[in-house]
Amino acid sequence: MxxxxxxxxxxxxxxxxxxxxxxxxxxxxxxxxxxxxxxxxxxxxxxxxxxxxxxxxxxxxxxxxxxxxxxxxxxxxxxxxxxVGFLPEAPYFYDYLTVGELLDLAGRLFGLSASVRKKRAGELIARVGLERAQSQSLKKFSKGMLQRAGLAQALMNDxxxxxxxxxxxxxxxxxxxxxxxxxxxxxxxxxxxxxxxxxxxxxxxxxxxxxxxxxxxxxxxxxxxxxVRRTILGIDIMIRLPQEADHADLTAGAERIRRHGDELSLTLPADADVDAWLARAHAAGAKIVQIVPRHETLEDLFLREVALADAPEDGSDDAPKETRA
Amino acid sequence: MIGRIWAIALNTFREAARIRVLYGIVVLVIGVNLLGVVLGEMVTNEQARVARDVGLTGISLFGSLTAIFLGVFLLYTEVQRRTIHAIVSKPIERWEFVVGKYLGMVLVLTVLVGLFAVALIGMLLIQDLGVSSAVLKAVVLAWFEVLTVAAIAIFFSSFSTPFMSGIFALAMWGFGRVTPEIEAASRDAAPWIRTLTKITLEIVPDLHLFAVSGRTIEGEHVSIHAELVSWGYVAMASLHGLGWIVGLLALAALLFHRRDFV
Structure with a gap:
């Protein structure tokens, strides 16, 4: 195998x-x-x-x-x-069937016996939380309910x-x-x-x-x-600062600066001198709430890879995806 | 295999049974039969002739039109609505799906033709006109004509839109009904027209075999009002229809097998 x-x-x-x-x-x-x-x-x-x-x-x-x-x-x-069990994208099913009938049809296509179909359908309907909608036709299902019905039919053959x-x-x-x-x-x-x-x-x-x-x-x-890259991309900092305190000195060179009341959040560059910054913050009367090194997330990776894929391969306007035969 | 095909056929029957137009057609056919009775009353001593002609025409015409309607839509909508994605991703072969859809249509059309026949026979009995074996033979022939037309429609539907499939299927039905007349008309035509006609007639099912009343078959005039064809002829014509049905479904399955469901 x-x-x-x-x-x-x-x-x-x-x-x-x-x-x-x-x-x-x-x-x-x-x-x-x-x-x-x-x-x-x-x-x-x-x-x-x-x-x-x-x-x-x-x-x-x-x-x-x-x-x-x-x-x-x-x-x-x-x-x-x-x-294999398969849930199609935005699944479309026969909307005149109930979820039980949909599962029975799926079970028949897998060659399951009537007793197995009945048992599996009951278990799966309960597993995806559609017991209350058992008597309704799929036509009356919301998108989320259809998705659950789709998941159930994908699991009908175990x-x-x-x-x-x-x-x-x-x-x-x-x-x-x-x-x-x-x-x-x-x-x-x-x-x-x-x-x-x-x-x-x-x-x-x-x-x-x-x-x-x-x-x-x-x-x-x-x-x-x-x-994801394990290197530090930046340092996320949150401090409490008196409302009247001037924070221009603290936010110089920082990114993602947000101030809500006495709370100030910002991201320092990865190579910033954090000790020096903290000393300035203390001097300004700030209290440190949180300091977290920021690593690359899957979202960062995703955006990076998609941007790379979209970048022109030869310096031209765009890499051709659609061409004339 | 049979279980999978049967599952698709039953589901198709269920789907078709929801089409309200079909109920309208049943009412229409019963209405046509009643019209036959009324017309028969207006023509002295011709009640039986009018009732049989109108009733059988109803079966053949409305049965075939229903077959085209169902054939061009039922397969196409599976692809268009993407309901097919959750079906052919299961262990069912595409040819099994096509055959299942066709058998589902056969169930629907058999019920319809049955209802039309009951309406015709009911009208004949109400008028004390009796039901001859000629009527039964004609109903069986009309039933096979309808099933052959359904296979024609499903064949076109396997690669074309409902509109185009409908036009092609109607054209084939029309040609198939008058193939002897077309052949006779082309006898005195230019050689290339004769050749073209011959080729065309080869690829069109001989649907005229199912509509025999009033024709000359093997040198004898046959009529639903007197002596129709033998049961042997009915069997041979049905086999001919069956051959076309199997051939058309095989082609439809082949075309369907090659399709991408995007």
Whole structure:
């Protein structure tokens, strides 16, 4: 059995618009691997190629070149799909079904017996908190409820690998936390979870590995700790200062300066002489509340990588993503 | 495999049963049958002829139009609304999905044709006109015509928009109904027109095989009002339709297999 749940090699996808004969490169040589039992976060801005990658993995789109394996099976693989659960982006389901009927349909497609379908559906409806909405058709569901129903149908086959395209989309903070907890719970059960998202705090909180994609190319790939720079980017300081005190001397050369009443927050450059600054602050009558060295976050990394991807490769205006055939 | 196809077929039936237009068509067909009764009363000694003709035309016309309507929309909307994403990402082959959609349509169309037939037979019985085997044979032939038209529509729907699919399917239905007439008309035409006509007729299902009343079959005039074709003919025509259905579904599945669902 392969140790890899997902193995993607040099995946490309090029669309050609039939009339304008334009060539749009949605994926440009994407390669990455996901180990079994990991939570893998796939992040990127809109139009970066996240959904195209996921749809290619799930057999909805045929790659132009390159290859990929799910649980050791080359895509598109029916064998693999038996062991994979999938939540599409902004999921659309048959809106005349109830959530129970949707899960029953999913169970039938996985070849589950009627008793297993009934048992699994009941458990999953309870797990995603839709018991009260069981008798309603999906037409009456809110976006968040649909997302929960989508998660339930993705788990109907008790999958080894769960692929979730924007699972937190449309959820309120409580819903987001519940999905995060569910993802961690799935990992704890030995399952692999691959999910795309825009919400970097979620990625940072729960993922074992992260990949950043922009303009159809993978920009970075590794554990969050490996990816973010450990060097200090600056020093975040918060002090209490008498209202009448002049703080011009203290804020010179600082960034992110904010004053609320007697509280002053600012960020000193990484190479600033903090001892000298503190001495000046004490002299001005300040009381130190907090001093924290600021390291790079996943958000900083994301913005840096996306900016790099957007930067012209040859000094020209922009790297072409869309070209004429 | 059968379980997966059946799951899609049942879901398609459920989906189609929600289309209110279908209920309107049932009411319309019953209305047409009642009209047949009224018209029959206006023509002395011709009640039976008018009732049968109007009733069967209703089955064939409205059944085929419903088949085109369902065929061009049901597959297309799956792709357009992206409901297909959560389906074909499961262990179902795309050809199984196409066949399941078609079988779902078959269920709907069979119920409709059944209701139309019940309406026709009901009208005949109410008027004490009796139901001959010719009527039953004609209903079976009309049913297979409707199922073949559904396969035509689903074939076009596998690669085209509902509007274009509808036009193509209507054109094929129209041509298929009059292939002998087109063939006869082209006999005196220029050689290239004859060749073109021959090629065209080869790629159009012979739907005229299902609408035999009033035609000459194997040298004999057949009519729903007297002697229609034999049950052997009905079986052969149905097999012919089945051949087209299998061929069209195979092509639809092949085209659907190659599609990207973006």
């Amino acid at each position: 392969s140790d890899l749940a997902i193995d993607v090699k040099e995946l490309t996808k090029t669309y050609r618009t039939p009339l304008a004969r334009r060539k749009v490169e949605a994926l440009r040589g994407v390669s990455f691997t996901v180990e079994r039992g990991h939570i893998f976060g796939f992040v990127g801005p809109n139009g970066a190629g996240k959904t195209t990658t996921i749809r290619t993995l799930m057999g909805l789109i045929r790659p132009t070149t390159g290859s990929a394996k799910l649980l050791g099976h080359a895509i598109p693989s029916r064998e693999a799909r038996f062991k 999958p080894e690998l769960v692929v979730l395209d924007e699972p937190m989309s449309g959820l309120d903070p409580i819903g987001r936390k519940e999905v995060r907890d569910l993802i961690v719970e799935l990992r704890d059960q030995g399952k692999t979870v691959f999910f795309s998202t825009h919400i970097l705090s979620d990625v940072e909180a729960i993922t074992d590995r992260v990949a950043i994609i922009a303009r159809g190319q993978l920009q970075a790939h590794g554990t969050p700790a490996e990816l």
